[in-house]
Amino acid sequence: MISTTNQINDYSNPPSGLSTAKTARTRDSKRVCYHFGLMTIEIRLNGEPQALPADLTVIQLLEHFGLPKERVAVERNRAIVPRANWESESVKSGDEVEVVHFVGGGEKDALLVIAGKAFQSRLLVGTGKYPSHAVMKEAHERSGADMVTVAVRRIDLKAAKGQSLLDYIDRSRIMILPNTAACYTADDAVRTARLGREAGLSNWVKLEVIGDEQTLFPDTAALIEATKILVKEGFIVLPYTNDDLVVARRLIDAGASAIMPLGAPIGSGMGIQNVPAIRILRERITEVPLIVDAGVGTASDAALAMELGADGVLMNSAIAGSGDPGAMAEAMKYAVAAGRLAFKAGRIQRRLYASASSPLDGLIR
Numbered sequence: 001m002i003s004t005t006n007q008i009n010d011y012s013n014p015p016s017g018l019s020t021a022k023t024a025r026t027r028d029s030k031r032v033c034y035h036f037g038l039m040t041i042e043i044r045l046n047g048e049p050q051a052l053p054a055d056l057t058v059i060q061l062l063e064h065f066g067l068p069k070e071r072v073a074v075e076r077n078r079a080i081v082p083r084a085n086w087e088s089e090s091v092k093s094g095d096e097v098e099v100v101h102f103v104g105g106g107e108k109d110a111l112l113v114i115a116g117k118a119f120q121s122r123l124l125v126g127t128g129k130y131p132s133h134a135v136m137k138e139a140h141e142r143s144g145a146d147m148v149t150v151a152v153r154r155i156d157l158k159a160a161k162g163q164s165l166l167d168y169i170d171r172s173r174i175m176i177l178p179n180t181a182a183c184y185t186a187d188d189a190v191r192t193a194r195l196g197r198e199a200g201l202s203n204w205v206k207l208e209v210i211g212d213e214q215t216l217f218p219d220t221a222a223l224i225e226a227t228k229i230l231v232k233e234g235f236i237v238l239p240y241t242n243d244d245l246v247v248a249r250r251l252i253d254a255g256a257s258a259i260m261p262l263g264a265p266i267g268s269g270m271g272i273q274n275v276p277a278i279r280i281l282r283e284r285i286t287e288v289p290l291i292v293d294a295g296v297g298t299a300s301d302a303a304l305a306m307e308l309g310a311d312g313v314l315m316n317s318a319i320a321g322s323g324d325p326g327a328m329a330e331a332m333k334y335a336v337a338a339g340r341l342a343f344k345a346g347r348i349q350r351r352l353y354a355s356a357s358s359p360l361d362g363l364i365r
Helices: 057-063 134-141 186-199 220-232 245-254 273-284 300-305 326-343
Strands: 002-004 023-025 031-035 036-044 050-053 073-076 095-102 113-114 118-121 123-125 145-149 175-180 204-207 236-241 289-293 313-314
Touching: 050 057, 057 073, 123 134, 123 326, 134 326, 175 186, 186 204, 186 220, 204 220, 220 236, 220 245, 236 245, 245 273, 300 313, 300 326, 313 326
Parallel strands: 036 095, 123 145, 123 313, 145 175, 175 204, 204 236, 289 313
Antiparallel strands: 002 095, 023 031, 031 036, 036 050, 073 095, 113 118
């Protein structure tokens, strides 16, 4: 069976595009976008509008969206693009592109797709609190994660010169997600995100706007404000938020590419304390991925988050603060996979009374 690659998404209505930058129509009615003077174009990829830098070749298009290059076929404006032409043929504004692959008679549930980019792992991890960079690197490898968060901070001018944290991250395999941790205003968060992009990290950002120093709960009003600003500037925004459905809706309206509700206070290790709220979010939020962020303490917490229907789990303290971060990272990898598999399989109905599992036919009396 041939399938377009967007069939692997876990949510019913994937994000409509990677950017909400200002657009202008040319005389031939093709849409052209501008990001701070850099022209981008809009195409339809597997039936969905997407924004991308101008003059990308087919091979660059696949790399841009993290799509596989093996055992896929590409069609541009209903004409197959031969593999030999992938490096020379460019995608133009208004093009309709289809990328297809083979699936075994049904929908494949393997990849996490955020803003059109595919990730092999549903586990996202952090880079803080590890005993050493070497321990962090081992944990990343054993977790199987292909996205990690990093905080944007000032350079310590008095610190000894040496290797950077980034030297211990395999950037050929792992995408770096800058975050705005410890920002308490929308202005600070926006400024930090801009600095992270300027430093060459990414135009993606895990957006945090903290409202309370003791609980580290988010300031949701400021979070929505910052999301609107950053989306207009071409950022892919993944906001850390509470479990409020109304706030989640406001963030999606603002252009957020995922919703990342807390399961418990950051770093608390309390596990998922808001099961009904997460279930409601899973049922009602289908436009973008739902990623549980904060509160996980051990592998069973990660499994529960996935069993509730989360598309992914982001954690740091549970791994970095454990007695053996490498082993815990590996445990989280399996827990996330097991929880996802259980969610897709469907649990049995809860009963008040027992229900015998062995047949009564042929019982010896």
